[in-house]
Amino acid sequence: xxxxxxxxxxxxxxxxxxxxxxxxxxxxxxxxxxxxxxxxxxxxxxxxxxxxxxxxxxxxxxxxxxxxxxxxxxxxxxxxxxxxxxxxxxxxxxxxxxxxxxxxxxxxxxxxxxxxxxxxxxxxxxxxxxxxxxxxxxxxxxxxxxxxxxxxxxxxxxxxxxxxxxxxxxxxxxxxxxxxxxxxxxxxxxxxxxxxxxxxxxxxxxxxxxxxxxxxxxxxxxxxxxxxxxxxxxxxxxxxxxxxxxxxxxxxxxxxxxxxxxxxxxxxxxxxxxxxxxxxxxxxxxxxxxxxxxxxxxxxxxxxxxxxxxxxxxxxxxxxxxxxxxxxxxxxxxxxxxxxxxxxxxxxxxxxxxxxxxxxxxxxxxxxxxxxxxxxxxxxxxxxxxxxxxx
Amino acid sequence: xxxxxxxxxxxxxxxxxxxxxxxxxxxxxxxxxxxxxxxxxxxxxxxxxxxxxxxxxxxxxxxxxxxxxxxxxxxxxxxxxxxxxxxxxxxxxxxxxxxxxxxxxxxxxxxxxxxxxxxxxxxxxxxxxxxxxxxxxxxxxxxxxxxxxxxxxxxxxxxxxxxxxxxxxxxxxxxxxxxxxxxxxxxxxxxxxxxxxxxxxxxxxxxxxxxxxxxxxxxxxxxxxxxxxxxxxxxxxxxxxxxxxxxxxxxxxxxxxxxxxxxxxxxxxxxxxxxxxxxxxxxxxxxxxxxxxxxxxxxxxxxxxxxxxxxxxxxxxxxxxxxxxxxxxxxxxxxxxxxxxxxxxxxxxxxxxxxxxxxxxxxxxxxxxxxxxxxxxxxxxxxxxxxxxxx
Numbered sequence: 001x002x003x004x005x006x007x008x009x010x011x012x013x014x015x016x017x018x019x020x021x022x023x024x025x026x027x028x029x030x031x032x033x034x035x036x037x038x039x040x041x042x043x044x045x046x047x048x049x050x051x052x053x054x055x056x057x058x059x060x061x062x063x064x065x066x067x068x069x070x071x072x073x074x075x076x077x078x079x080x081x082x083x084x085x086x087x088x089x090x091x092x093x094x095x096x097x098x099x100x101x102x103x104x105x106x107x108x109x110x111x112x113x114x115x116x117x118x119x120x121x122x123x124x125x126x127x128x129x130x131x132x133x134x135x136x137x138x139x140x141x142x143x144x145x146x147x148x149x150x151x152x153x154x155x156x157x158x159x160x161x162x163x164x165x166x167x168x169x170x171x172x173x174x175x176x177x178x179x180x181x182x183x184x185x186x187x188x189x190x191x192x193x194x195x196x197x198x199x200x201x202x203x204x205x206x207x208x209x210x211x212x213x214x215x216x217x218x219x220x221x222x223x224x225x226x227x228x229x230x231x232x233x234x235x236x237x238x239x240x241x242x243x244x245x246x247x248x249x250x251x252x253x254x255x256x257x258x259x260x261x262x263x264x265x266x267x268x269x270x271x272x273x274x275x276x277x278x279x280x281x282x283x284x285x286x287x288x289x290x291x292x293x294x295x296x297x298x299x300x301x302x303x304x305x306x307x308x309x310x311x312x313x314x315x316x317x318x319x320x321x322x323x324x325x326x327x328x329x330x331x332x333x334x335x336x337x338x339x340x341x342x343x344x345x346x347x348x349x350x351x352x353x354x355x356x357x358x359x360x361x362x363x364x365x366x367x368x369x370x371x372x373x374x375x376x377x378x379x380x381x382x383x384x385x386x387x388x389x390x391x
Numbered sequence: 392x393x394x395x396x397x398x399x400x401x402x403x404x405x406x407x408x409x410x411x412x413x414x415x416x417x418x419x420x421x422x423x424x425x426x427x428x429x430x431x432x433x434x435x436x437x438x439x440x441x442x443x444x445x446x447x448x449x450x451x452x453x454x455x456x457x458x459x460x461x462x463x464x465x466x467x468x469x470x471x472x473x474x475x476x477x478x479x480x481x482x483x484x485x486x487x488x489x490x491x492x493x494x495x496x497x498x499x500x501x502x503x504x505x506x507x508x509x510x511x512x513x514x515x516x517x518x519x520x521x522x523x524x525x526x527x528x529x530x531x532x533x534x535x536x537x538x539x540x541x542x543x544x545x546x547x548x549x550x551x552x553x554x555x556x557x558x559x560x561x562x563x564x565x566x567x568x569x570x571x572x573x574x575x576x577x578x579x580x581x582x583x584x585x586x587x588x589x590x591x592x593x594x595x596x597x598x599x600x601x602x603x604x605x606x607x608x609x610x611x612x613x614x615x616x617x618x619x620x621x622x623x624x625x626x627x628x629x630x631x632x633x634x635x636x637x638x639x640x641x642x643x644x645x646x647x648x649x650x651x652x653x654x655x656x657x658x659x660x661x662x663x664x665x666x667x668x669x670x671x672x673x674x675x676x677x678x679x680x681x682x683x684x685x686x687x688x689x690x691x692x693x694x695x696x697x698x699x700x701x702x703x704x705x706x707x708x709x710x711x712x713x714x715x716x717x718x719x720x721x722x723x724x725x726x727x728x729x730x731x732x733x734x735x736x737x738x739x740x741x742x743x744x745x746x747x748x749x750x751x752x753x754x755x756x757x758x759x760x761x762x763x764x765x766x767x768x769x770x771x772x773x774x775x776x777x778x779x780x781x782x
Contacts, residue, residue, distance in 0.1 A: 001568075001633040003406025008399060014650065015394025177392075209630035212614045212638045219606035226602050239600035242392040246649065247603045255646060258637065259405065 001210055001259035008253045010146050011172040014246065016238075018176045019048065019136050022094065023055035029171040031092025031132055034063040035085055037105045038096040039070060043138065046182065052096060052136065064088045069097060072274050072281065073104040075154045078118060081108035085131065095135045095170075098191070099142020099151075099281075102135050106150035106168045109133050122152055123367045127165030135173045139180055140245040141191030141282060143198055143252020145173035153275055159366040160275040175249065177241035185232060189339040190282030192228045195248045196221065196332075197285040201264050202257035203307065204375040206300075214306075216256035221311045223247045225335065232339050265373025266292045269383055272358035279348045286341035287348055290333045291389035294326075296376045301325045345390050352391060359383035392601055392650035399644045401537050402563040405637065407629075409567045410439065410527050413485065414446035420562040422483025422523060425454040426476055428496045429487040430461060434529065437573065443487060443527065455479045460488060463665050463672065464495040466545045469509060472499035476522065486526045486561075489582070490533020490542075490672075493526050497541035497559045500524050513543055514758045518556030526564045530571055531636040532582030532673060534589055534643020536564035544666055550757040551666040566640065568632035576623060580730040581673030583619045586639045587612065587723075588676040592655050593648035594698065595766040597691075605697075607647035612702045614638045616726065623730050656764025657683045660774055663749035670739045677732035678739055681724045682780035685717075687767045692716045736781050743782055750774035 095105035110130035111118030149164040230240035270284040305321040308314040308328025317323040363380045486496035501521035502509030540555040621631035661675040696712040699705040699719025708714040754771045762768045
């Protein structure tokens with residue numbers, strides 16, 4: 001195990017009706033003037049926004065609003081939010097939504113006290129301060145409610161890049177699984193694929209002797225495999241929604257990924273797809289991950305056989321472990337299909353002719369380092385080959 | 392799943408040589424005048440205390456010392472510590488040791504600003520403030536390095552009781568597995584039994600549909616079963632020590648126990664043993680847990696069969712699930728024996744004639760409520776029966 005530090009100071013409030021406590025938590029954590037930042041109209045339509053406003057009113061906390069955070073959130077809205085927060089002397093941002101609203105809120109939060117362009121942080125500049133953030137989660141997916149990271153797409157060039165820092169961790173996150181019951185099936189499934197991908201990015205490692213994090217990762221995968229089909233069948237299954245929601249947070253606050261090298265090639269390969277075609281990030285990952293697995297399986301057949309046996313319940317083929325490894329990959333593919341996820345470029349709306357360009361941007365675009373991944377370092381040619389496996 | 396809140400704001404610093412950063416972390420978290428609180432002589436003899444002092448000197452942080460925290464830490468030393476902190480205007484307590492030193496430090500920390508008797512908090516008074524705490528862990532066991540709880544034994548009457556609160560959570564905890572390599576085998580095994588017990592107390596629940604926390608608990612048990620025998624064989628196996636240390640924290644900061652009723656009967660039953668005979672808490676738990684399991688197995692045979700199959704790899708007997716349930720209990724017993732843990736009263740130094748008294752104190756002693764446990768509520772007679780199963 002490698003040396004590490006782990007810090008997850010977010011106060012999580014989990015369960016039914018918990019959004020009614022939003023005002024009390026903003027007050028507890030010192031907010032007096034709030035930006036309510038959210039995405040689509042659904043927060044308005046469902047009445048969630050009104051309930052949150054009411055809870056702020058009860059604590060005499062004032063607020064301004066900024067909606068419009070979209071999937072694969074954009075830099076344009078971040079600039080608008082920064083300007084608004086400065087103008088209105090906002091001291092607390094309450095994000096209402098999924099990873100998009102939360103990541104956008106984080107970008108605004110670090111942009112407000114910074115004199116330069118907030119994009120600098122997404123190009124590697126160290127994050128040292130930001131205004132306070134809280135979240136009300138409406139989809140189990142990105143894990144941003146418990147992480148210090150944020151991914152934003154810069155509209156000029158459509159670069160999708162990430163930033164991170166301890167001050168970007170939400171002070172509190174309200175997780176009410178009921179709020180996820182009205183999601184369209186495709187969004188539920190995409191969110192679930194994103195959670196599974198967060199676990200797999202940590203699972204595929206070259207670090208040896210990491211039994212505790214291996215087992216923790218496997219336990220979350222087993223949870224997802226058991227619970228996601230339940231919500232696909234019955235969107236109102238509160239209990240399954242709750243299990244998925246806690247798994248989604250746990251998968252990405254890094255408690256299951258400490259002390260080991262992590263991969264993240266598939267996320268980088270996917271980012272070009274969602275930047276280019278604006279597809280759902282999780283759906284993109286459902287296409288990328290099996291392809292990536294097939295491309296790198298020979299690097300450590302036994303690790304693939306381990307996940308196949310422990311998670312997918314495959315019988316170990318001791319004469320030919322690669323058979324087991326490949327069966328595990330097949331199980332993952334079938335699982336994604338069973339929950340309605342796409343399997344190829346066509347279903348994502350992606351085009352073969354863009355492969356070279358996307359692989360090039362993944363390797364050499366804004367702030368890229370010439371390769372992606374750590375389990376296996378992949379150059380532009382490798383990435384092109386992986387994209388081709390998705391045709 | 393039940394509604395819950397989860398808060399684990401401790402900054403964990405994990406790995407080799409990390410104790411040399413103690414001074415830097417005390418400074419980062421605002422400490423200027425430190426109480427170094429530790430237990431036996433081993434921190435002094437091993438040179439650990441000197442290394443920590445050196446790191447404080449480097450940051451120009453002054454300190455006073457208080458050693459002598461013993462297993463099953465006592466109220467007497469807490470009073471001494473409170474007096475010393477007030478006298479010396481200490482603003483930060485750095486505990487160096489295991490659960491005993493840390494729990495003692497927590498009691499001192501909440502006692503300093505409180506005008507009354509600190510024992511009030513161990514009788515149910517709400518904890519609202521305390522001076523800051525950091526820890527340097529030297530044994531994987533109690534999980535106090537990541538929890539908001541503390542257990543202290545009151546010398547008058549030998550009552551062993553607990554207190555808890557968010558301000559009792561360490562601001563930082565330094566976890567260096569190397570520091571555990573010099574532990575005697577019996578202490579390593581007792582600590583491991585304590586970790587296993589923390590998981591089992593959470594596992595046995597009447598709350599339904601808790602797949603994610605079930606799976607997380609199982610993953611930690613699987614880790615312990617795999618790693619503990621390695622350190623019993625080779626005390627210097629750093630990697631196994633590291634896996635156990637992270638499992639020990641994760642088992643008790645409650646991330647694997649949220650949203651579900653927890654049991655805690657076995658801890659209460661054991662507390663009377665370690666209060667009465669001063670045996671190692673973990674060793675006591677190794678004797679109590681299998682007895683408790685046999686006594687309550689019929690309450691939910693399938694839950695016992697689940698742990699037997701998922702954790703111990705038993706074949707499910709579908710005609711008679713209780714056979715599987717009992718096999719799982721047998722596996723746990725054999726595991727404890729294999730790592731040198733006691734199995735009965737005699738090996739613990741406990742006496743049959745004290746059974747009635749201990750069961751009475753567990754039910755009706757200082758701050759007790761007339762029963763123990765939630766999975767099955769156990770009255771005095773039940774507890775006596777469980778003690779008798781340990782003869």
